[in-house]
Amino acid sequence: MEIADEITIPAPRAEVYAALNDIAILKACIPGCESLERESDTKLVAKVTLKIGPVKAKFNGTVMLDQSKAPDGFSLSGEGEGGLAGFAKGGADVTLTEDGETTILRYEAKAETGGKIAQLGGRLITSTAKKLSKNFFEKFEKVMIGEIEIERGDAR
Numbered sequence: 001m002e003i004a005d006e007i008t009i010p011a012p013r014a015e016v017y018a019a020l021n022d023i024a025i026l027k028a029c030i031p032g033c034e035s036l037e038r039e040s041d042t043k044l045v046a047k048v049t050l051k052i053g054p055v056k057a058k059f060n061g062t063v064m065l066d067q068s069k070a071p072d073g074f075s076l077s078g079e080g081e082g083g084l085a086g087f088a089k090g091g092a093d094v095t096l097t098e099d100g101e102t103t104i105l106r107y108e109a110k111a112e113t114g115g116k117i118a119q120l121g122g123r124l125i126t127s128t129a130k131k132l133s134k135n136f137f138e139k140f141e142k143v144m145i146g147e148i149e150i151e152r153g154d155a156r
Contacts, residue, residue, distance in 0.1 A: 001126050006106040007137050011144050013096045016103040017071040019143065020094065024150045029139040031132045034058075042067070048080065052128045053120045057085030072096055086115015109133065 027036040044063040061080030077091035090111030097104040
């Protein structure tokens with residue numbers, strides 16, 4: 001399954017890049033995210049609960065970041081284990097293009113699933129993935145314009 005989209009964020013590229021690497025912001029924007037911790041500069045550990053059709057699963061996973069293209073963008077790859085529900089793994093390439101005082105954020109993501117989740121059918125999984133991506137970026141944009149305040153703990 002592949003998903004691609006773009007949004008315009010009303011902030012300079014450096015601010016958008018920094019926000020996309022801020023654990024507190026990511027945790028607030030990732031749908032169903034219960035915890036997100038930085039294990040190293042390139043590795044994050046997450047716990048996420050998602051409902052895909054009739055299946056609700058708690059995923060424990062890791063995300064690896066490749067920041068070699070900073071500040072123009074970055075790549076990430078990850079995998080999550082959902083016990084009896086199955087697994088999900090995939091990755092995304094994010095490109096940030098300055099456009100005056102705004103930044104155009106483009107992303108291309110690929111994912112694959114296995115186990116009970118994979119049996120739900122490609123259309124349901126794809127529509128859910130698109131909805132989750134849209135929810136993430138809509139919330140991210142609201143954080144960037146100050147419409148949503150982020151609670152800061154020790155998560156930085």
